[in-house]
Amino acid sequence: MPEKGKILVYGYGNPGRQDDGLGAAFISRLEQWIAENHFQHVDTDTNYQLNIEDAAAIHPYDEVVFVDASVEDIHDFDFSEVKPDNAKVEFTMHAVSPAFVIDLCRKIYGKSPKARLLHIKGYEWEFEERLTPQACDNLDKAFDFLINYLKTND
């Protein structure tokens, strides 16, 4: 059980599909930064995609930041609040959205952490384990942003 005030940063995506690996790359960099800076109040997790068991994973935290690659029309990255929502769920077979996880968490545990989504713009999605240069630039910017955010909330 995490201590009170802890934040979970949860990156997801498939690193074997180029920029879909932005979430996992972000977590890898963040873990290194946490170790080097002895940052105590942030935990990390990563997976190919979100799923129902993540409701159990996030529920002890005060805040969760989901980190994912984006194909949407954003400039480099976007940081937004996630509201619980089951009506707009992406009902694919074995993956669910951050809003769905938050909603499920609230329904099961009676509460859910404050949730945000760090959405990083990606460009290529082929079978290759390497981010595109533009995605790397976006990752840098998003990383700097989140570090500031985490420091502010320390």
Add this chain to the structure above:
Amino acid sequence: MSRKITIEPVTRVEGHGKVTIHMDDLGNVTQSRLHIVEFRGFERFVQGRPYWEAPVLVQRLCGICPVSHHLAAAKALDVIVGAGTGDGLSPTGEKMRRLMHYGQMFQSHSLHFFHLSAPDFLFGIDGDPALRNIIGIALTRPELAVQGVMMRKFGQEIIRATAGKKIHGTGAIPGGINKHLTLEEKNEFLHGADPLNADKMVNWASEAIEFFKNYYAANKSFIENFAHFPSNHLSLVRKDGALDLYHGVLRAVDAEGKKVLNDVDYQEYNQYIEEEVRPWSYMKFPYLKHLGKEKGWYRVGPLARLNTADFIPTPLAQKEFEAFKALTHGKPNNHCLLTHYARLIETLHAAEMIRELLNDDDLLKGELVVKGTKQKEGIGLIEAPRGTLFHHYRINDHDQIEMANLIVSTTNNNEPMNRSVNFVAKEIMTGKDVITEGMMNAVEVAIRAYDPCLSCATHALGKMPLEITLVNSENQVIDRKRSFS
């Protein structure tokens, strides 16, 4: 005026799928087809790569069931490194892989039941679509939602402990496994705090079967008349005929139970299996060569496995298997919706196997890898959650993969899924002026019974609504509906 109904994409099915239903001027369904855009370029992608990379590379293909691809590739490469065909590994190597595989089976089947199929049973296939998901279950039967979440979590933790990590696991390597289970991990899985321990998982799996049996008893006519048609059934079975999800010989039975493929060595699968290409579909249609295209198609997956196996080698699942077989007096069961029943019996079997394996000290010590005389070609088959998965590799003198062929479970089920869609569309939509969301969902219920997965599509935060489009014979859209927006 004749109509064409398109359901695109199919919700709760990974990848891209659409259903087209053609209706004539009288409102009769004349033809229904499930189109799935399957990416087949992966075989070419692995060409030229060192063979030992394959078990990790193939996880790029699928973030949904990476363990199945990981293990099927590793089994094929066991043959290439001279470690034999599945039963040549060290006891530690084989048992660690089995633990990984049963963890995968347990979490995948649990997810399917609680997240995807139970909502249809609880709320009805024409129930409120906003409730017809695990959120609805959490609102109305919170204890079931907790079970679903925790069963999935338990299976995922088994995978993490055996594969090494959640993303791009490296546990299975050619000729064996790269780690033991630790004593701490073993004790945690066996005796962890409630509910995350093996005994609880066995109990919950049993309770899920009771849940389905109660639903079945109350809805017998609906279940037995929904997409019911005869077929062949194909799967691996252990050499003595037992259900075995990790290794065995290839067996197929016809709709009456007669063996039409009699326990053959899967290294020779291409002598028995052929794939047909049809102009309207990207996905191929496999069939048993000696029976031909018309009669040789088959089902794979939980229903097929319980139809081919003679018994289940764990006591609680065997008891349920006997009850299941009694429904059809020992003959193969051809009821599409009873695939859910079969899946839950396999869930219980997986939980029992996990508990049995965790009590085996071979997981904690012993030889990890065996190798022998290198071969140029290897084939690995595994019973993935959705059915039989084929991986076939050939290497050159430089240890590079020069040929790869994969037949995934969903491809094996292409023909029966199409028949199920056609059956339901004719049954439910014929003569109807208005196509309701409930009718659309009935078509999806038929598809979902097979638990199809085409996760080669990169996940992204795009929308994936269910869309139905009514098109007249002049190709004009006359109606369009979305079930989630």
